[in-house]
Amino acid sequence: DAKxxxxxxxxxxxxxxxxxxxxxxxxxxxEYVYWYRQIHSQGPQYIIHGLKNNETNEMASLIITEDRKxxxxxxxxxxxxxxAVYYCIDGSSGGYQKVTFGTGTKLQVIP
Amino acid sequence: NxxxxxxPKFQVLKTGQSMTLQCxxxxxHNSMYWYRQDPGMGLRLIYYSASEGTTDKGEVPNGYNVxxxxxxxxxLRLESAAPSQTSVYFCASIPPWNTEAFFxxxxxxxxx
Numbered sequence: 001d002a003k004x005x006x007x008x009x010x011x012x013x014x015x016x017x018x019x020x021x022x023x024x025x026x027x028x029x030x031e032y033v034y035w036y037r038q039i040h041s042q043g044p045q046y047i048i049h050g051l052k053n054n055e056t057n058e059m060a061s062l063i064i065t066e067d068r069k070x071x072x073x074x075x076x077x078x079x080x081x082x083x084a085v086y087y088c089i090d091g092s093s094g095g096y097q098k099v100t101f102g103t104g105t106k107l108q109v110i111p
Numbered sequence: 112n113x114x115x116x117x118x119p120k121f122q123v124l125k126t127g128q129s130m131t132l133q134c135x136x137x138x139x140h141n142s143m144y145w146y147r148q149d150p151g152m153g154l155r156l157i158y159y160s161a162s163e164g165t166t167d168k169g170e171v172p173n174g175y176n177v178x179x180x181x182x183x184x185x186x187l188r189l190e191s192a193a194p195s196q197t198s199v200y201f202c203a204s205i206p207p208w209n210t211e212a213f214f215x216x217x218x219x220x221x222x223x
Binding site: 032034036041042043044045046049087091092094095096097099100101102103104 | 115142144146148151152153154155156159161167169199201203205209210211212213214215216217
């Protein structure tokens with residue numbers, strides 16, 4: 001069973017910010033929050049990760065609540081190429097052997 | 112820099128046939144993983160290798176074997192394919208500091 005919960009699907013208008021939520025109800029203190037996306041059944045692509053602080057890179061921003069029980073991935077200006085399935089996962093520094101990829105959120109960017 | 116390369120990209124097998132899925136990475140990573148993804152589902156871990164010479168079972172290992180041939184290569188073998196093994200198989204490579212995983216483009220396997 002997935003350790004994180006996400007909405008099944010979301011729509012976003014092209015050029016607007018896409019805010020994808022995730023609940024991490026069982027995350028432990030040493031686990032990171034990771035976000036990946038999968039476009040057209042290609043291999044998943046890493047987006048961003050964080051532990052406690054908010055993070056930003058060239059692809060997205062990650063907001064983590066103070067209790068770390070939820071996170072939000074923000075794509076600031078969504079494009080049609082951002083249409084994909086987005087996965088949030090809890091990962092430890094010990095590797096991915098206990099990581100569970102759920103079914104993710106299908107983000108549809110609408111022209 | 113090719114990253115993670117999987118071969119073949121597509122394969123159709125008859126029930127009972129065997130085959131080996133190949134995965135190679137050129138990033139000098141220690142850890143490599145094999146996942147399967149069924150339609151509409153998330154990825155499920157089949158086997159992983161934390162370092163050269165070691166392999167461990169994941170969530171769904173039955174019907175599969177693996178070989179960590181060297182640091183670069185991690186192969187997945189189906190000894191007697193079954194229709195239930197129809198899936199997309201992904202290999203991943205993870206750097207020593209265990210952050211982001213680098214995935215291959217997948218092998219789409221159909222067992223008829």
